[in-house]
Amino acid sequence: MSDPVIAQKSPIPVEVEAGKDYWWCACGQSKNQPFCDGSHKGTSFTPVKWTAEEAGRKFFCGCKHTKAPVFCDGSHKAL
Numbered sequence: 001m002s003d004p005v006i007a008q009k010s011p012i013p014v015e016v017e018a019g020k021d022y023w024w025c026a027c028g029q030s031k032n033q034p035f036c037d038g039s040h041k042g043t044s045f046t047p048v049k050w051t052a053e054e055a056g057r058k059f060f061c062g063c064k065h066t067k068a069p070v071f072c073d074g075s076h077k078a079l
Helices: none
Strands: 012-016 021-024 048-051 056-060
Antiparallel strands (some): 012 056
């Protein structure tokens, strides 16, 4: 697999906790979007670790084509 699976063509809003680590799914196969559930095993993809500096709502990339992992940058509009 060279291109990630498009999980959805919109950002995924998540309420994050300050100081908590989050592992963003880069392959698009996870059943726990936008986070990794290990579905990438056997592919060239690896999850991306992100640590929340403060609590609040963040918009994680759902299409997996963002140029600024882990967040939505609008790349889904061109898919």
